[in-house]
Structure formats: structure tokens, C-alpha cells
Amino acid sequence: MLLINHLVGLVSSVVICVLMTSSHAVMASDLSLAELDLLHKNVLMDRENTIKKAKALYLKAKKNKNRHDELEYLYRYTLVDFYTGVGKKLLNRVNKGIKLAESINEPAYLAGFYALRSKIYVSQADENKARASIKKAILLAQNNLNTKQEFTFKLHLADIFMQQYNANRALQLVLEAYKFFEQENHDYEMAISLKHLAGIYENDQQWDKAIEYYLRALNLNSFDKRGYVTAIIYLDIAKAYQQVEEFENSDKYLNKALKVFDSLQLFSGMGDVYFHQAKNKLAKF
Numbered sequence: 001m002l003l004i005n006h007l008v009g010l011v012s013s014v015v016i017c018v019l020m021t022s023s024h025a026v027m028a029s030d031l032s033l034a035e036l037d038l039l040h041k042n043v044l045m046d047r048e049n050t051i052k053k054a055k056a057l058y059l060k061a062k063k064n065k066n067r068h069d070e071l072e073y074l075y076r077y078t079l080v081d082f083y084t085g086v087g088k089k090l091l092n093r094v095n096k097g098i099k100l101a102e103s104i105n106e107p108a109y110l111a112g113f114y115a116l117r118s119k120i121y122v123s124q125a126d127e128n129k130a131r132a133s134i135k136k137a138i139l140l141a142q143n144n145l146n147t148k149q150e151f152t153f154k155l156h157l158a159d160i161f162m163q164q165y166n167a168n169r170a171l172q173l174v175l176e177a178y179k180f181f182e183q184e185n186h187d188y189e190m191a192i193s194l195k196h197l198a199g200i201y202e203n204d205q206q207w208d209k210a211i212e213y214y215l216r217a218l219n220l221n222s223f224d225k226r227g228y229v230t231a232i233i234y235l236d237i238a239k240a241y242q243q244v245e246e247f248e249n250s251d252k253y254l255n256k257a258l259k260v261f262d263s264l265q266l267f268s269g270m271g272d273v274y275f276h277q278a279k280n281k282l283a284k285f
Contacts, residue, residue: 051077051081055077057076058074060073061073062074067100067104068106070100071101071104072109074093074096075109075112077093078093078097078113079116081093082116082119091117094113094117097109098113098114101113107144108144111144111153114136115133115137115153115156118130118131118133121133122159122160122163127163131157131160131161134157135157137153138153138154141153147180151180151189152177154173155192155193155196158170161173167203167204170200171197174196175197177189177193177196178190178197191216191217191220192217192229194217194220195233195236198213198217198236198240199236202240205243207240207241210240211237214240215237217233218233218234227260228260228266231256231264231269232257234256234260235269235272235273235276237249237253238254238257238273242279242283245283247283250276250280251280254277254280257269258273258274261273
């Protein structure tokens with residue numbers, strides 16, 4: 001699988017700062033980092049309370065008629081709602097954010113909302129609308145000279161091309177992004193790019209190449225050694241080893257994934273691990 005369903009997890013110590021403080025340290029230009037924070041342990045363990053806090057800060061800013069704070073907290077509230085799977089009327093809220101960002105000329109947040117709208121369309125299996133929205137986000141990032149944001153969005157566009165069976169275009173975008181992140185020494189984003197490359201090889205059933213790139217991604221992922229994205233990479237490696245009938249290696253990485261999922265109390269991930277452990281046992285007989 002590509003990263004499209006698994007864009008998550010960073011260091012837990014940053015989560016509450018990202019979502020709840022009144023500083024403006026986290027802008028849409030840090031979209032990938034903000035997203036990664038959202039599903040880390042202290043959000044997963046208390047997601048309902050987290051959303052209530054995010055919503056309360058947004059409503060307070062709106063009541064005080066501080067439009068810049070209103071935009072910031074609307075973005076945070078919508079983002080955490082989307083990534084914790086609770087969201088209702090998310091598309092309406094995103095469109096509200098787009099209008100507000102346009103009205104007060106905040107291109108970074110505007111790009112962030114377009115990217116989020118694209119992900120909502122992906123979740124609705126509407127890849128054409130998703131592609132149109134992410135292209136708007138990329139153009140805004142380019143015009144705003146925010147190259148890191150631009151290439152982060154291009155990775156999402158690569159996911160959409162994979163959904164539309166255009167692996168060559170997806171590969172081109174991922175390699176462009178990797179080259180930029182490598183030049184800028186952005187290790188985490190390099191790891192995410194490598195995970196995308198592994199997914200492309202996996203889609204082509206080149207399992208050895210997929211394993212190679214998943215392992216490289218794992219080694220670069222220094223920000224998230226015990227987080228969700230690491231668990232997902234463990235699981236992806238295990239499934240790739242399963243395909244080449246290296247069941248001992250598969251079990252090794254399934255056990256690693258299970259430990260992280262268990263620490264996060266992420267039961268859907270644990271269920272995936274148990275399913276593949278059962279497949280390995282059956283295959284050995």
C-alpha cells in the first residue's frame with residue numbers, strides 16, 4: 001500500500017503544542033509534520049477530548065473576531081478531526097477554511113486546506129476532484145516559494161496517480177520529491193519518499209525492491225521510532241516478505257509492528273497483524 005492511508009505519527013511531545021497552544025509556530029507549510037503529530041499516542045488515547053479542545057479554541061477565536069486565529073484553529077480543528085476519523089461535515093468546514101484564507105490572503109493555509117480537501121475526495125474515491133484540488137495546492141506553494149510544501153503535496157499527487165494506474169507519473173513525482181528532500185537534508189520526508197517508492201515496486205510485484213526501499217525508509221525515520229508510521233512500515237515489510245515466502249522474516253516484522261500498535265492502543269493495526277500472523281501459520285503447514 002502507498003502512504004495514502006497511512007500518513008501519520010511523529011514525536012508525542014510535540015502533539016499538544018501543535019494542536020493546543022496559542023503560538024503560530026505550526027503553519028500549513030508544516031503540514032506533513034502537523035499531520036504526523038495528530039495520530040500519535042496522546043491523541044489516539046484521548047481523541048474525543050483532543051477534538052473538543054481544538055473546536056473550543058476555534059470557536060473562541062471566531063467569537064473574538066480574530067480572523068487569523070480563527071483560520072489557524074479552524075485548520076487545526078479540521079485536520080485533527082479528519083485524521084482521527086471522527087469528522088462530520090468535513091468538506092463544508094474545509095470549504096469555509098478556503099474562503100477565509102482567501103479573504104485574508106493566507107496562501108500557506110489556503111494551500112493546506114486545498115490539500116486536505118484533496119484527501120477528503122480521495123477518501124470518497126473521487127480521484128479527479130482530488131487531483132484538481134492538490135494541483136491548486138501545489139500551484140499556491142510554488143507561487144509562495146514554499147518548496148518543501150510543494151514537494152510534500154507532490155507526494156500526495158503521486159498517490160492519486162497510483163490510484164489512477166499511472167505508475168510512471170507517480171514514480172516521476174516521487175523521485176523529484178526525494179531528490180529535493182535529499183538536497184535539503186530532510187530525513188523524515190526522504191523516508192516518506194522512499195516508502196512511496198517501495199509502494200510503487202510493491203504494486204508492480206517487485207517484492208525484493210519493495211523490501212529494500214521499506215528498509216531504507218525505516219532507517220531514515222528517526223523522528224518516529226516508536227510511532228504509527230514505523231509500525232506501518234514494519235507491517236509493509238512483513239507483508240512483502242510473506243509474498244516471497246520468507247515467513248520467519250515476516251513474523252519478525254509482524255511482532256515489531258504489533259508492539260507499536262499495542263503501545264498506541266490502535267486495535268485496527270493489531271487486527272491486521274493478527275490476520276497476517278495467521279496467514280503465515282497456515283502457509284507453513
